[in-house]
Amino acid sequence: MLDVLAYTLLGIGLGVFTGLVPGIHVNNLMPMFVALALSSSFSSICLAAAIVAMSLVNTFISYIPSTFLGAPEEGTELSVLPAHRLLLEGHGYDAVRLTAFGCLTSLMLSAVLIWPLLLFIIPAYSLIQTQMHWLLIGILVIMIALERSKIGIFWAAMIFFLSGFLGLLALDTSLCMGDVALMPLLSGLFGISVLLPSVFSKSGLPKQKIKDEPLEFRPNVRPLCAGTAAGILTGVIPSVGPSQGTVLAQLAARSKGAREFLVSVSGVNTSKALISFVALYAIGRARSGAAIAVGQIMEVRLRELIFLIGVALFAGGIAAMIQLQLGKLAAKHMGKMPYRPICIAVIVTIIGLTIWYAGLIGLPILATATAIGLLPAVTRVKRTFCMGVIMLPCILYFAGLKDVVLSAFRL
Amino acid sequence: MSERIIAKLSLLCSLTGLAALYFSAANTHPAITAIAKLNEDFAGTKVTISGRIIDLRNHTDGHLFLKLKDDSGGVISVPVFASVRSQLKEPIELLDAIQVTGRVKEYQEELEVIPDKASDLHIVHAPATRISSLGENQIGELVKVEGVISDRAIVGSGSLILTISDDGCELPVFVPASVIKNGFPEVHVGYTVRVDGWLQLYNDNMELQLKDASNIFIIEAA
Numbered sequence: 001m002l003d004v005l006a007y008t009l010l011g012i013g014l015g016v017f018t019g020l021v022p023g024i025h026v027n028n029l030m031p032m033f034v035a036l037a038l039s040s041s042f043s044s045i046c047l048a049a050a051i052v053a054m055s056l057v058n059t060f061i062s063y064i065p066s067t068f069l070g071a072p073e074e075g076t077e078l079s080v081l082p083a084h085r086l087l088l089e090g091h092g093y094d095a096v097r098l099t100a101f102g103c104l105t106s107l108m109l110s111a112v113l114i115w116p117l118l119l120f121i122i123p124a125y126s127l128i129q130t131q132m133h134w135l136l137i138g139i140l141v142i143m144i145a146l147e148r149s150k151i152g153i154f155w156a157a158m159i160f161f162l163s164g165f166l167g168l169l170a171l172d173t174s175l176c177m178g179d180v181a182l183m184p185l186l187s188g189l190f191g192i193s194v195l196l197p198s199v200f201s202k203s204g205l206p207k208q209k210i211k212d213e214p215l216e217f218r219p220n221v222r223p224l225c226a227g228t229a230a231g232i233l234t235g236v237i238p239s240v241g242p243s244q245g246t247v248l249a250q251l252a253a254r255s256k257g258a259r260e261f262l263v264s265v266s267g268v269n270t271s272k273a274l275i276s277f278v279a280l281y282a283i284g285r286a287r288s289g290a291a292i293a294v295g296q297i298m299e300v301r302l303r304e305l306i307f308l309i310g311v312a313l314f315a316g317g318i319a320a321m322i323q324l325q326l327g328k329l330a331a332k333h334m335g336k337m338p339y340r341p342i343c344i345a346v347i348v349t350i351i352g353l354t355i356w357y358a359g360l361i362g363l364p365i366l367a368t369a370t371a372i373g374l375l376p377a378v379t380r381v382k383r384t385f386c387m388g389v390i391m392l393p394c395i396l397y398f399a400g401l402k403d404v405v406l407s408a409f410r411l
Numbered sequence: 412m413s414e415r416i417i418a419k420l421s422l423l424c425s426l427t428g429l430a431a432l433y434f435s436a437a438n439t440h441p442a443i444t445a446i447a448k449l450n451e452d453f454a455g456t457k458v459t460i461s462g463r464i465i466d467l468r469n470h471t472d473g474h475l476f477l478k479l480k481d482d483s484g485g486v487i488s489v490p491v492f493a494s495v496r497s498q499l500k501e502p503i504e505l506l507d508a509i510q511v512t513g514r515v516k517e518y519q520e521e522l523e524v525i526p527d528k529a530s531d532l533h534i535v536h537a538p539a540t541r542i543s544s545l546g547e548n549q550i551g552e553l554v555k556v557e558g559v560i561s562d563r564a565i566v567g568s569g570s571l572i573l574t575i576s577d578d579g580c581e582l583p584v585f586v587p588a589s590v591i592k593n594g595f596p597e598v599h600v601g602y603t604v605r606v607d608g609w610l611q612l613y614n615d616n617m618e619l620q621l622k623d624a625s626n627i628f629i630i631e632a633a
Contacts, residue, residue: 169429365432371424378415378421
């Protein structure tokens, strides 16, 4: 029992590390865990506990750099703009509190919903999967139609297709191997493009207000439920990430404010992380890097699933406390720090990490993604349309048209 | 700078970047990937693999199903669909070295690399082994021999034994009835043929067993 606790704490520590350092993803550490499990006498159940704790804690802590530095990881990209907006209004800590609330309550709600989920959604998953492209096209059409003005609709469609074509070029051609292009793509569309205006503006960060009064529960119920439901869906269906889930949640909750949005997006991310382990048990399919690693280390039966859920809840509780403390610390000190040099340092770090991960070809991808990422703010349409970078390849994949389109472009 | 100008500049940079990336992608050929390295993470991406054909099956619809093995020890399926196969200028044989560029797909929980067009396949034909150089240490191995049919006998329930003669040495080739029923070409004594098959011992004598009708090539009819 003590060894499980020790490994869980180790996983929490690694989750804090991977969450705080932009560009370091939990998936980078997974091969190490699998190698340890296969080549030594480490207990597989202990390593699985560490992996679950790390992946869950990472979803909480990654909101700190995405809020204070505008540096997203996979899944937190859509939170950058609302969180950054709150930061520039002096409410950075509030953004962290909202995401901690969204992550923790969604984690608990998902744990409660696991049993009905096993009975209902998972048997229906194959049906949803075959119609996924229509679902995504439906979401896209509604999103674009919501722009209302003709010029807004034009720019929304333009940004969607520009980022979608960029996604196809970077993720589905010979330019980069595997998913290494995701880092420059997401950092350009949702990171550097958010930070650049701060670099050129002379104003620094306002003093951050630290509120300690409890969050109101009632206004957050709808975004929380929608976020959890979308997270469950994305945890079961392949190739649909938290960002598409957030789009779904946003539509379902009809939330317009930045605060509701943050609760919703954080709920999607955490519930997806938990449900990916349930999918491993129920349908034998791994829907996240962490679930793949757990699946390679041990067979997940009902007993193991209950254990993993217990570890996830324990780690989630601790992660929320750490996130709030780190968020408070960051809010206290960020106002005093020279914000412009920090933004420049983050941009330089992102450029360095891009070269490290994707090689020199990552730079034109990053530059193009940044140019596209600048468009939503200046044309006043939602940044969500930049999710075309993943949505368009997904729609083509589910429709069975990806190869046709790539061949038509001689790619 | 006004928002209008920034929008125009951003759009211009986006389009320029996309055009540059498009031309790079269209003219970039992926480096050769070791087959053993391929896993589910590669699904959907384009790769180039290179290896030797260790299995080859013809489909009645004209498709060709290959299995490739490379120095990494990995084995992967390469389906060459009829539309691509019909564009090939030369036949593909067992043991040929082949370089394939294609997209990685998962089919029935197994990975495969699917070439889109004939130019995605580069074939280097393996030379035939002299019958005189074959030894019992090669039993169970896949070998390619070439020679003239010196004898042809039907045995059992429609199986065929062809005797191939090369430079004074002979090797019986066993063609099971199931292969004969599935498109095996008409061959007679005097034909020069190339045969790919598995070397085996039968009544203490070495013989070659054919597993598919596509494993025999008529070089010259008598």
